[in-house]
Amino acid sequence: MSSWLLIKGGTVIDGTGGKPIQNGSVLVKDDNIENVGQEISVGPLQPADSVVEIDARGKTVMPGLIDAHCHTSFGEARMQEEQDLYTSHELRTLRSAWNVTKVLRSGVTGISDPGGSYFIGVGIREGIREGLIQGPRMTSAGRFISTSNGISDWYPSSVGVPDSSIGKVANTVDEMVTEIRYQAKNGVDLIKIGDSILGDTEAFSTDEIKAMSEAAHRLNTRITMHARGSNNVDSAIAAELDWIMHGNTLTDDTIERLADSKIPLCPTLLLPGNLAEFGTEVGVPTSTRDAYARLLESTADALHKVREAGVTLISGTDTGFAATPYGEWHARELELLMRYAGMTALEAIKAATHDCALVLGEEHNVGSISIGKTADILIVDGNPLEDIRILQDPAKIETVILGGVVQIFDDEVLQQKRPYERAQHICPQEITYDLVYNGGETEQIDLREFDNENQIDLARELIAKEQTS
Numbered sequence: 102m103s104s105w106l107l108i109k110g111g112t113v114i115d116g117t118g119g120k121p122i123q124n125g126s127v128l129v130k131d132d133n134i135e136n137v138g139q140e141i142s143v144g145p146l147q148p149a150d151s152v153v154e155i156d157a158r159g160k161t162v163m164p165g166l167i168d169a170h171c172h173t174s175f176g177e178a179r180m181q182e183e184q185d186l187y188t189s190h191e192l193r194t195l196r197s198a199w200n201v202t203k204v205l206r207s208g209v210t211g212i213s214d215p216g217g218s219y220f221i222g223v224g225i226r227e228g229i230r231e232g233l234i235q236g237p238r239m240t241s242a243g244r245f246i247s248t249s250n251g252i253s254d255w256y257p258s259s260v261g262v263p264d265s266s267i268g269k270v271a272n273t274v275d276e277m278v279t280e281i282r283y284q285a286k287n288g289v290d291l292i293k294i295g296d297s298i299l300g301d302t303e304a305f306s307t308d309e310i311k312a313m314s315e316a317a318h319r320l321n322t323r324i325t326m327h328a329r330g331s332n333n334v335d336s337a338i339a340a341e342l343d344w345i346m347h348g349n350t351l352t353d354d355t356i357e358r359l360a361d362s363k364i365p366l367c368p369t370l371l372l373p374g375n376l377a378e379f380g381t382e383v384g385v386p387t388s389t390r391d392a393y394a395r396l397l398e399s400t401a402d403a404l405h406k407v408r409e410a411g412v413t414l415i416s417g418t419d420t421g422f423a424a425t426p427y428g429e430w431h432a433r434e435l436e437l438l439m440r441y442a443g444m445t446a447l448e449a450i451k452a453a454t455h456d457c458a459l460v461l462g463e464e465h466n467v468g469s470i471s472i473g474k475t476a477d478i479l480i481v482d483g484n485p486l487e488d489i490r491i492l493q494d495p496a497k498i499e500t501v502i503l504g505g506v507v508q509i510f511d512d513e514v515l516q517q518k519r520p521y522e523r524a525q526h527i528c529p530q531e532i533t534y535d536l537v538y539n540g541g542e543t544e545q546i547d548l549r550e551f552d553n554e555n556q557i558d559l560a561r562e563l564i565a566k567e568q569t570s
């Protein structure tokens with residue numbers, strides 16, 4: 102007994118970069134793509150088979166998007182402490198389970214989680230596989246492996262990197278390899294190395310990264326690295342990592358080495374892109390906005406050369422921060438790849454589907470609409486080749502098919518706002534004698550600076566007081 106699904110008469114973009122099929126159809130049998138083309142019929146049918154037809158005229162039929170950089174346990178963090186300190190792991194897990202459904206709803210049928218708290222990502226992956234949670238197919242890292250000079254060791258040394266953090270400090274090769282053994286034993290698909298935050302220094306030596314790469318590969322896990330600068334990327338290439346994250350400032354020599362290595366690069370433009378373009382709408386200081394705009398400029402130089410050199414670029418968003426909420430902007434990475442790397446719309450779709458499937462370890466199974474592959478398919482109202490941004494509009498993502506199953510969502514429930522973890526601010530300004538009794542000035546307070554609703558009330562009171570005095 103089989104379930105047949107015939108998606109009829111749409112524009113089929115198969116994800117491989119090939120020419121779209123006009124008036125094309127896709128036939129799905131159970132979880133597999135059985136046929137693709139213009140004249141397709143269902144069958145041969147067995148007596149108990151079921152058949153569903155979807156009319157896709159005027160629509161685009163394309164592979165589900167894959168996001169190579171989606172931190173499921175970050176919880177839309179507004180501040181670093183929220184990621185590392187305040188939210189319990191139990192609550193982070195529940196929030197992650199909630200958030201992956203939003204990711205799937207937005208048309209993302211595959212994600213790779215490159216690092217986060219404990220083994221929450223591994224648990225979410227298993228929960229999805231067992232059908233406990235509605236979410237995309239998934240691979241996951243554990244905590245970032247970092248040194249005292251790399252990403253995740255940002256608090257004063259008197260605090261250190263707490264167990265609840267998204268990172269784990271390993272300052273010697275022994276510690277690095279021990280952590281990899283521990284993470285592999287606990288079921289990670291990949292190891293995430295956290296080199297220096299901005300790429301201006303090298304938190305790891307090349308030999309250390311080579312040792313981690315060997316250890317990870319010996320244990321059948323993949324390994325990737327946060328690498329923003331040329332030196333970081335050079336080390337990642339020398340250590341034969343599976344793919345590289347960021348690559349913001351790259352010399353021509355590094356670009357040549359990267360191209361020769363055939364290692365894919367995941368630029369992850371969304372986080373700086375959203376902060377630079379939309380940050381001021383939520384009170385991000387203009388200095389921060391300008392810093393990200395400058396970062397994007399240097400990235401654009403590098404990425405145009407990277408693309409011309411033939412490096413495979415894959416799509417990842419750094420979803421999981423307040424600037425990059427779950428299910429909101431995954432498809433904006435395609436727009437940014439076009440703008441900052443000079444890709445065509447068809448190339449950007451390939452980067453977010455076919456070429457990205459390797460981060461799921463399923464490059465032969467998903468990522469394109471090809472006969473024999475698993476049916477992860479989107480039906481989109483409109484043509485993303487004319488305007489790539491339609492993929493960002495939830496109203497245009499009409500149907501999400503995961504493993505041959507049409508997904509059903511309760512949009513009203515998914516759109517509910519959830520609370521965030523509050524910062525422990527105590528008071529937004531000094532309350533001085535002068536202020537209280539001599540009409541001293543209150544600072545011009547931007548309500549949006551405050552992360553705590555109580556504080557916002559307090560700030561409102563201060564402003565009201567200022568206006569009436």
Ligand SMILES: [Zn+2]
Pocket residue numbers: 170172215419
């Ligand atoms: Zn990230």
